[in-house]
Amino acid sequence: DDISRRAGFAKIYNNINKKDKQYALSTANALWAQKDYQFLKDYFDVTEGYYGGKATNLDFIRDSEGSRVKINKWVESQTNDRIKDLIPKRLIDSTTRLVLTNAIYFKGTWATQFEKKNTKEKDFRIDSGDVVKAQMMSLTGKEAKFNYTETEQLQVLELPYKGEELSMIILLPKNGTLSSIEDSITSEKINELKKSLRNNRVDVYLPKFKFETKYFMAQTLMEMGMPTAFSENADFSGMTGNRDLFISSVIHQAFVEVNEEG
Numbered sequence: 001d002d003i004s005r006r007a008g009f010a011k012i013y014n015n016i017n018k019k020d021k022q023y024a025l026s027t028a029n030a031l032w033a034q035k036d037y038q039f040l041k042d043y044f045d046v047t048e049g050y051y052g053g054k055a056t057n058l059d060f061i062r063d064s065e066g067s068r069v070k071i072n073k074w075v076e077s078q079t080n081d082r083i084k085d086l087i088p089k090r091l092i093d094s095t096t097r098l099v100l101t102n103a104i105y106f107k108g109t110w111a112t113q114f115e116k117k118n119t120k121e122k123d124f125r126i127d128s129g130d131v132v133k134a135q136m137m138s139l140t141g142k143e144a145k146f147n148y149t150e151t152e153q154l155q156v157l158e159l160p161y162k163g164e165e166l167s168m169i170i171l172l173p174k175n176g177t178l179s180s181i182e183d184s185i186t187s188e189k190i191n192e193l194k195k196s197l198r199n200n201r202v203d204v205y206l207p208k209f210k211f212e213t214k215y216f217m218a219q220t221l222m223e224m225g226m227p228t229a230f231s232e233n234a235d236f237s238g239m240t241g242n243r244d245l246f247i248s249s250v251i252h253q254a255f256v257e258v259n260e261e262g
Contacts, residue, residue, distance in 0.1 A: 006050040013052050016104075022163030023108040028078045029053035032071055032099040034060050039098070043239045053100070060096040068092045071099055078103035082255040091249055098245070107262065108161030112146075114139055114206075114260035124207050127178045134207035137260055144204060147197035150174075153181055156193050157202065161262060168258075169194065170206070210257040217250040 016027045031047060033039055035057035047053040058067040068087050075086045083103065092099065114137040124134035147158040155172040169190065173181050222230055234246035 010050045025106045027104040030101045031055040032058050034097045037097050061094045064092045079105050109262040111160040111162050116260050137206050139204040146202050148200040148202045149196045208259050212255050214253045
């Protein structure tokens with residue numbers, strides 16, 4: 001049902017980008033098309049009308065590198081300079097006809113912030129069982145009341161952001177290994193754990209951390225069950241009227257930082 005699906009996505013897009021909230025959350029979509037290539041007008045109209053994805057013409061054939069730089073600059077600007085160099089050199093070339101980009105940015109302040117003076121270097125056990133030193137934030141005492149639950153395998157803590165609309169859910173394996181719980185963590189399981197959360201007085205110790213990840217996902221997606229889209233048997237005729245396009249690359253890049261503020 002095209003109408004229901006598109007309207008549903010438009011509602012999600014508008015909800016994420018709504019104004020007057022106590023946190024920063026925004027998402028942006030864009031299309032980058034070879035300037036003289038014949039895409040269907042309806043494809044661009046639907047993408048812009050329902051998904052907020054405006055099309056910009058570039059010249060991949062004559063200026064692949066300049067096109068790559070322009071797209072990367074757009075991604076930087078949409079992520080507050082957190083995601084840099086999304087598309088590496090030589091991934092775009094003269095055979096490229098379209099690049100789709102989706103960026104999302106979030107910054108939230110804890111409803112109850114950690115005090116910097118309480119952050120101390122302490123031992124932190126990592127998945128291998130080894131112990132490393134980490135800058136450990138802490139929230140203790142009678143004011144430290146949070147939604148909390150535990151199972152035989154897990155401790156579960158919810159840290160709300162200012163505005164109380166969004167929160168971070170933290171899962172801590174009791175036996176110290178992530179691998180023991182990874183296979184059992186599904187969206188259904190997380191919803192089940194969230195329903196069992198109850199307000200408690202909890203001593204919270206949480207390491208400050210920052211990391212970046214980057215995945216080239218074409219092979220993964222093929223192995224998960226969509227090989228046709230990456231082959232010459234792909235059918236993207238809804239974009240051009242012909243079966244002349246296929247996907248060559250999918251990149252996912254993320255940046256996460258957690259500190260006393262949020």
